[in-house]
Amino acid sequence: MNDSLRPRVIRRQTTRQIDGTEIILETVGVEARAPFGGLVWSRPAAVISRGPSTETRHPIHDRTRRAQVALYAIALLFVLVGLRARGRTLWERTP
């Protein structure tokens, strides 16, 4: 597989000075580039506030994505439990 085609996880930071506090904004993303196209996905990962003596890291959680994953997991669990209760597997066809 070409190196440029292989997805790479990239962690980037950018710094801003706000009211005398150094704010570091961190992103995490996946990049897959091909010679004629590609896909780049990036999301906020954390905010780091750096004072004269302290440094605090505030992680950024995507609540919408988590709730979506939880909903789909519940649905899958429901299907699996239902099939198991009837003694069937997921790949068996209904007669």
Place this chain on the structure above:
Amino acid sequence: MTQTSDPNLSKTSVSQSIDDIVAQAGRLFDAARPEAVFAEPVSADGRTVIAAAEVLVGAGFGGGGGSGPSSEEANPGENTGLGGGGGGFTQSRPVAVIIIDSDGVRVEPVVDATKLGLAALTVFGSMFFFLARMLQGSRRAG
């Protein structure tokens, strides 16, 4: 589609165009850099707010060409045909808002109610359908 009797001219111009497209597509991927994920800070009433969003960028393009002998008697020689196309998309969704004030830094998540509502409808709809089929099957068996 480009068709010309001067193959060198068309190949040069198309090659130049493809190089331009590749350069522009490279710039498209800059949309996922941290400056695009985090918005410019906005300050009001001693409070600074930075919006954070998830960014997804995709693009693809291609091209091709061919050549063959001219069928026109008045213009003998070789004809070439070259063409190309491409497409792409960008998607951005707010994830959180960072608030910086005298109390410090805090992160307030942004919940997309529409997206969650649609997911819930899909999930509960399919669960209802599955349950109905299960009950129908057990009734038939009984």
